[in-house]
Amino acid sequence: MAEETVKGWDTSTMAAMAASDIPDGSYVNLGIGIPELVASYVPEGRELVYHTENGLLGMGPSPAAGEEDHELINAGKKYVTAIPGASYFHHADSFAMIRGGHIDYCILGAFQVSHNGDIANWSTGEKDAIPAVGGAMDLVAGVKNIYVIMQHCTKTGEPKIVENCTYPLTGKNVVKRIYTNYAIIDVTEKGLYVNKLAPGVTFDFLQKNTGAGLHLK
Amino acid sequence: MAEETVKGWDTSTMAAMAASDIPDGSYVNLGIGIPELVASYVPEGRELVYHTENGLLGMGPSPAAGEEDHELINAGKKYVTAIPGASYFHHADSFAMIRGGHIDYCILGAFQVSHNGDIANWSTGEKDAIPAVGGAMDLVAGVKNIYVIMQHCTKTGEPKIVENCTYPLTGKNVVKRIYTNYAIIDVTEKGLYVNKLAPGVTFDFLQKNTGAGLHLK
Amino acid sequence: MINKIISSVEVAVRDIPSGATILVSGFGEAGSPVELLHALVDLGPTDLTIISNNTGSGQAGLAALIANHQVRKVICSFPKTSNSVVFPELYRSGKIELELVPQGTLAERIRCGGAGIPAFYTPASVGTPLEEGKETRIFEGRTYVLEYAIRADYALVKCRKADRYGNLVYNKTARNFGPVMCTAASTTIVQASEIVEAGNLDPESIVTPGIFVNRVVEVRNPLDESILIAENRSYPWQKKQ
Amino acid sequence: MINKIISSVEVAVRDIPSGATILVSGFGEAGSPVELLHALVDLGPTDLTIISNNTGSGQAGLAALIANHQVRKVICSFPKTSNSVVFPELYRSGKIELELVPQGTLAERIRCGGAGIPAFYTPASVGTPLEEGKETRIFEGRTYVLEYAIRADYALVKCRKADRYGNLVYNKTARNFGPVMCTAASTTIVQASEIVEAGNLDPESIVTPGIFVNRVVEVRNPLDESILIAENRSYPWQKKQ
Numbered sequence: 001m002a003e004e005t006v007k008g009w010d011t012s013t014m015a016a017m018a019a020s021d022i023p024d025g026s027y028v029n030l031g032i033g034i035p036e037l038v039a040s041y042v043p044e045g046r047e048l049v050y051h052t053e054n055g056l057l058g059m060g061p062s063p064a065a066g067e068e069d070h071e072l073i074n075a076g077k078k079y080v081t082a083i084p085g086a087s088y089f090h091h092a093d094s095f096a097m098i099r100g101g102h103i104d105y106c107i108l109g110a111f112q113v114s115h116n117g118d119i120a121n122w123s124t125g126e127k128d129a130i131p132a133v134g135g136a137m138d139l140v141a142g143v144k145n146i147y148v149i150m151q152h153c154t155k156t157g158e159p160k161i162v163e164n165c166t167y168p169l170t171g172k173n174v175v176k177r178i179y180t181n182y183a184i185i186d187v188t189e190k191g192l193y194v195n196k197l198a199p200g201v202t203f204d205f206l207q208k209n210t211g212a213g214l215h216l217k
Numbered sequence: 218m219a220e221e222t223v224k225g226w227d228t229s230t231m232a233a234m235a236a237s238d239i240p241d242g243s244y245v246n247l248g249i250g251i252p253e254l255v256a257s258y259v260p261e262g263r264e265l266v267y268h269t270e271n272g273l274l275g276m277g278p279s280p281a282a283g284e285e286d287h288e289l290i291n292a293g294k295k296y297v298t299a300i301p302g303a304s305y306f307h308h309a310d311s312f313a314m315i316r317g318g319h320i321d322y323c324i325l326g327a328f329q330v331s332h333n334g335d336i337a338n339w340s341t342g343e344k345d346a347i348p349a350v351g352g353a354m355d356l357v358a359g360v361k362n363i364y365v366i367m368q369h370c371t372k373t374g375e376p377k378i379v380e381n382c383t384y385p386l387t388g389k390n391v392v393k394r395i396y397t398n399y400a401i402i403d404v405t406e407k408g409l410y411v412n413k414l415a416p417g418v419t420f421d422f423l424q425k426n427t428g429a430g431l432h433l434k
Numbered sequence: 435m436i437n438k439i440i441s442s443v444e445v446a447v448r449d450i451p452s453g454a455t456i457l458v459s460g461f462g463e464a465g466s467p468v469e470l471l472h473a474l475v476d477l478g479p480t481d482l483t484i485i486s487n488n489t490g491s492g493q494a495g496l497a498a499l500i501a502n503h504q505v506r507k508v509i510c511s512f513p514k515t516s517n518s519v520v521f522p523e524l525y526r527s528g529k530i531e532l533e534l535v536p537q538g539t540l541a542e543r544i545r546c547g548g549a550g551i552p553a554f555y556t557p558a559s560v561g562t563p564l565e566e567g568k569e570t571r572i573f574e575g576r577t578y579v580l581e582y583a584i585r586a587d588y589a590l591v592k593c594r595k596a597d598r599y600g601n602l603v604y605n606k607t608a609r610n611f612g613p614v615m616c617t618a619a620s621t622t623i624v625q626a627s628e629i630v631e632a633g634n635l636d637p638e639s640i641v642t643p644g645i646f647v648n649r650v651v652e653v654r655n656p657l658d659e660s661i662l663i664a665e666n667r668s669y670p671w672q673k674k675q
Numbered sequence: 676m677i678n679k680i681i682s683s684v685e686v687a688v689r690d691i692p693s694g695a696t697i698l699v700s701g702f703g704e705a706g707s708p709v710e711l712l713h714a715l716v717d718l719g720p721t722d723l724t725i726i727s728n729n730t731g732s733g734q735a736g737l738a739a740l741i742a743n744h745q746v747r748k749v750i751c752s753f754p755k756t757s758n759s760v761v762f763p764e765l766y767r768s769g770k771i772e773l774e775l776v777p778q779g780t781l782a783e784r785i786r787c788g789g790a791g792i793p794a795f796y797t798p799a800s801v802g803t804p805l806e807e808g809k810e811t812r813i814f815e816g817r818t819y820v821l822e823y824a825i826r827a828d829y830a831l832v833k834c835r836k837a838d839r840y841g842n843l844v845y846n847k848t849a850r851n852f853g854p855v856m857c858t859a860a861s862t863t864i865v866q867a868s869e870i871v872e873a874g875n876l877d878p879e880s881i882v883t884p885g886i887f888v889n890r891v892v893e894v895r896n897p898l899d900e901s902i903l904i905a906e907n908r909s910y911p912w913q914k915k916q
Contacts, residue, residue: 027645047435049645053700053778054705054851055851057572069847070899071848073705077704077756078705083633084633085597085599085633085635087640087644088640088847088850089643089850090850090851090852090882091728091855092782092785093783094779094782096548096550097643097645097646098550098779099550099783099798099799100549100550102646102769120804123804130754130762130766131754131773132752132753133805134752134753134779135752137779137799137800137803137805138778138797139778140778141801146817152582157682167806169803172801172802172803205856242677264676264677270537270538271462271464271610272607272609273606274884284523286606287463287464287659288464288607288608289606290462290464299606300874301874302885303878304840304842304878304881305606305607305878306609307541307614308461308537308540309542309544309545309639310539310884311538312537312541312790313786313789313858314541314886315791316538316542316556316557316790316792317788317789319858319886340563345526347513347526348513348534348538349511349513350511350512350535351511351512351536352536353536354536354538354539354564355539355558358556358557358558358791359557359558369770385562385563386561386562387562388560389560389562418478420890422899472793550798551796552796552814552819553795553819554787554792554794555792555794557791573793574793578794582814604879638844638847638882639877
């Protein structure tokens with residue numbers, strides 16, 4: 001099928017588009033994986049402040065090789081740095097920031113997102129899996145704007161944007177925008193609206209690869 | 218009446234007796250008035266750590282004249298000092314110490330204490346009074362041992378230890394011991410037990426000046 | 435570049451409208467944002483709800499705002515201090531409303547407001563008049579009162595040092611309600627005795643991370659409420675009496 | 676004189692009985708009290724309930740305690756990390772119990788345990804499998820879950836510096852759960868990389884006031900979980916593989 005040749009955007013482009021949508025001065029929490037790339041594509045002249053739920057506001061980039069501090073890590077347990085103006089705090093204070101609506105944007109990966117913004121990103125519900133939720137449920141419940149970055153389909157070609165999530169939910173009605181390799185899709189009260197299509201992606205192609213009804217803006 | 222000549226202990230002696238009942242290493246919150254005197258009578262060799270609910274653990278004595286710091290005060294709004302090893306914290310953390318049962322002793326004044334340890338010490342319920350509770354209700358609800366120091370009777374000779382408080386309550390079933398100028402009285406599940414009588418005070422005299430039934434140990 | 439520094443107290447408070455709910459830091463005469471409050475007196479919004487531990491002392495700062503009839507209601511734990519004269523008079527004449535809250539409950543309600551917790555249970559006030567009308571519930575044999583979070587439109591807070599991100603450190607017992615109040619307002623306005631370069635404050639010792647602060651204004655050598663009281667000063671300033 | 680300093684990790688943990696509930700600080704490989712945990716392995720109590728964000732990494736520290744079959748149940752938010760091997764195996768074979776709690780809920784439940792708050796409401800987990808069986812309630816149109824405080828018999832915590840009063844400061848993101856855990860245990864045992872004279876720690880910068888701490892033991896140059904994993908070390912120590 002011709003569809004197999006459609007790649008759409010690469011992950012860097014997806015991250016760059018998400019980065020360009022975050023206003024100057026925002027407080028941002030980035031999930032593990034593709035979301036982490038967002039920090040590399042913030043447009044010049046903008047300053048974002050990164051929060052990591054294990055107790056650091058003002059997270060900086062990865063340290064140079066040999067400069068790693070084993071007690072300075074992010075929520076993904078990777079070595080990070082702290083910017084001048086950073087602060088450390090304990091976990092209850094860190095989640096007060098999250099739950100209290102103080103973080104402006106959280107960019108997450110997901111297994112599935114539904115037509116009404118439900119997100120499943122913590123468990124595939126497999127029988128033998130070790131359930132592990134971390135801070136995901138607090139983040140989707142507390143952060144003002146939840147954006148998802150993910151491949152549009154699974155490796156086996158199944159749509160990840162669905163009518164109703166089949167995987168265990170992380171939160172209900174929380175996702176506001178989805179960045180995939182095929183499109184940027186806004187989750188609105190009236191349904192899923194296509195905000196932008198990747199080069200070579202048609203609306204029909206997108207709809208065929210999406211498990212929920214899409215609308216054009 | 219002969220009774221009018223009975224003075225019992227002076228406030229210093231009352232404070233000293235209370236001080237001697239507090240074990241070494243205790244965390245202590247002292248109310249305004251006579252309770253503040255307790256800190257002056259701690260037996261040699263014991264170290265108590267004083268908490269003041271406006272955000273200081275390790276409160277020290279009053280500063281020397283001219284050494285006052287307007288931003289270093291106690292809950293009674295008096296100038297204090299901080300010992301080496303003191304720490305400052307915000308109000309929610311301060312009351313976490315109180316509510317969470319971390320303070321060992323709180324010594325308070327009172328208008329009335331009932332036979333079962335109810336205490337009234339924040340309002341005389343007068344029509345024109347400005348109601349002001351401060352931290353009293355949190356203290357009596359949270360501190361492990363609530364001791365009261367007060368004159369045994371009001372200025373007009375009315376008993377302050379009563380069957381049931383007539384003034385608005387600060388807390389129910391919280392007082393464990395009462396130090397008055399006439400006696401030390403323990404509040405137990407079986408009632409009020411006289412622990413010690415002041416010189417010249419008989420049990421009968423004490424009972425006559427008390428609004429609730431007393432027991433001898 | 436993030437820069438929350440505002441040029442003056444006047445500019446810092448100028449959008450506060452009549453009817454606003456405002457958290458005001460301070461305990462007794464320590465930690466009250468006197469200059470911000472005076473700017474609010476100058477601005478003149480009315481019908482304000484003030485949440486603060488006390489109701490001000492003397493005739494300046496919060497007391498001046500109340501004296502100027504800008505405050506409709508006060509939520510506090512201790513509305514009288516040895517130096518408070520303004521509030522008692524208005525209260526007795528029925529011209530100001532009072533919601534009395536135990537101090538620890540007040541602090542925790544504000545913390546919860548900032549932490550996204552709508553309600554919590556506390557043992558404080560159980561069996562007292564302040565429990566009346568409130569929902570209670572027994573946990574493990576003990577009775578607790580359900581208390582609701584407090585949030586406000588604005589917080590006015592005083593601190594010692596701040597940077598352009600809004601990171602704050604405080605001074606001794608003037609810290610009191612400041613840190614929790616910063617978290618619980620839509621707009622948090624802070625007066626700092628000194629504004630320092632970002633990176634100057636030790637990241638291990640910052641008490642209020644900048645995420646909780648919207649505006650910072652430097653007020654060097656801030657007025658000291660204790661001295662204002664001792665000198666019997668009234669705001670708007672009059673000749674010393 | 677108050678002196679909470681204990682001579683060794685062995686002495687510090689020696690009264691921990693089988694069946695105890697224990698809070699263990701740390702997030703990922705930062706902030707875990709590895710030496711206290713190894714002393715607990717040596718001591719050998721069983722049937723323990725561990726409350727910690729993770730379930731340990733590699734074969735040392737918390738993972739060694741679990742591998743040694745001393746743990747009956749774990750309450751945590753993220754029981755698997757890239758380096759966790761011990762817990763998954765025991766869990767799959769039904770040999771260890773798991774209570775999964777969202778991370779922010781876990782932190783707040785522990786804070787409430789220390790702050791005398793028996794229960795609170797949170798929006799986290801509403802509409803998800805982790806809400807199942809829990810009481811919900813609507814506040815201002817939004818649904819929240821009722822969550823209960825967590826308290827424990829012991830807390831094992833790692834910090835950077837301590838003094839004889841038990842005042843603590845931490846290091847960077849190794850702070851994580853330490854401060855709230857210190858508040859929520861009947862007996863809080865802390866290993867500090869350095870014990871300093873009282874008064875040496877800045878009173879404005881102390882993160883855990885000593886009132887929350889019962890025992891402090893100095894462990895200079897504590898083992899680094901990341902290095903233990905990289906070197907594939909197992910406790911009790913075996914030859915390097």
